[in-house]
Amino acid sequence: MSRKKRKLNSKEQETRAANQNIELIQEDEIVEEQETMEQQEGQELIGEQEPVQDAPAQQLGIISTDTMVTGDIFTDGHLLIDGIVEGDVFAKGDIKVTGKIKGRVCCLNIESFGQIQADEIEVKDTVILGEGMTIKGDVICRDAVISGRVDGNLCVSGNLSLSKSAVITGDIKTSSMSAEMGAKINGNILMDK
Numbered sequence: 001m002s003r004k005k006r007k008l009n010s011k012e013q014e015t016r017a018a019n020q021n022i023e024l025i026q027e028d029e030i031v032e033e034q035e036t037m038e039q040q041e042g043q044e045l046i047g048e049q050e051p052v053q054d055a056p057a058q059q060l061g062i063i064s065t066d067t068m069v070t071g072d073i074f075t076d077g078h079l080l081i082d083g084i085v086e087g088d089v090f091a092k093g094d095i096k097v098t099g100k101i102k103g104r105v106c107c108l109n110i111e112s113f114g115q116i117q118a119d120e121i122e123v124k125d126t127v128i129l130g131e132g133m134t135i136k137g138d139v140i141c142r143d144a145v146i147s148g149r150v151d152g153n154l155c156v157s158g159n160l161s162l163s164k165s166a167v168i169t170g171d172i173k174t175s176s177m178s179a180e181m182g183a184k185i186n187g188n189i190l191m192d193k
Contacts, residue, residue: 063099072103079107081114112148131165138170153187 059077063069067083078093084100091107097114105121113130118137119125126143129135133148140155147163154160157176164182171187179185 130168131163157192175187 001184005105025073058076061075061077063081063085065082065085067158069083070083070087072088072090073079073085074090076092079089079091079095081095081097081101082099082168086102089095089101089107093107094109095105095107097110097112097116100115102117104118105116106137107123109125110121110123111128112133112135113148116135116137121135121137121139123141125141126145127139129146129148129150134151135148136151138152139150142156143158144154144156145161146166146168149166149167151169153170154168154172154174158175160172160174160177162168162179162183164180166183168184169186171190172185173190175192177191
């Protein structure tokens with residue numbers, strides 16, 4: 001009988017050890033589950049306390065120097081035009097032109113060191129036209145800094161600044177204007193309130 005007891009004892013010991021291992025594994029799984037749930041709850045609380053309101057990142061589209069685009073362009077981001085665009089350009093961001101646009105333009109801000117030929121250029125904020133550069137068409141914007149040539153009417157709801165190299169051939173409607181000595185205006189000026 002002592003042999004049977006020894007065998008039972010060793011079997012019992014093995015069974016007990018196996019059961020203890022199973023219990024330890026189950027406890028580890030429960031602890032991991034609780035930690036995961038706590039992390040998720042913590043993230044949810046952070047999300048509730050500080051809602052993330054990031055605006056979509058503004059992307060930059062580039063029309064390179066040796067590129068010609070025929071057709072309209074629509075973008076939610078910014079646009080750099082070093083090449084030629086023959087078509088309308090609509091951007092929710094800014095446009096910088098060192099090339100040429102032949103078409104209607106709508107954007108947030110425009111900085112031109114190139115040529116723009118359009119029936120209308122509608123800019124929500126600011127137009128900057130570099131020295132020696134030309135805009136052919138009517139310009140509607142909040143503010144404008146003109147050092148080049150505009151062949152068309154200017155409608156500026158805010159401030160219009162003309163440098164000594166500016167040449168405007170068309171009517172100007174603005175609420176505030178400054179012009180350096182040498183700026184040329186061939187048209188009527190209407191000062192709004």
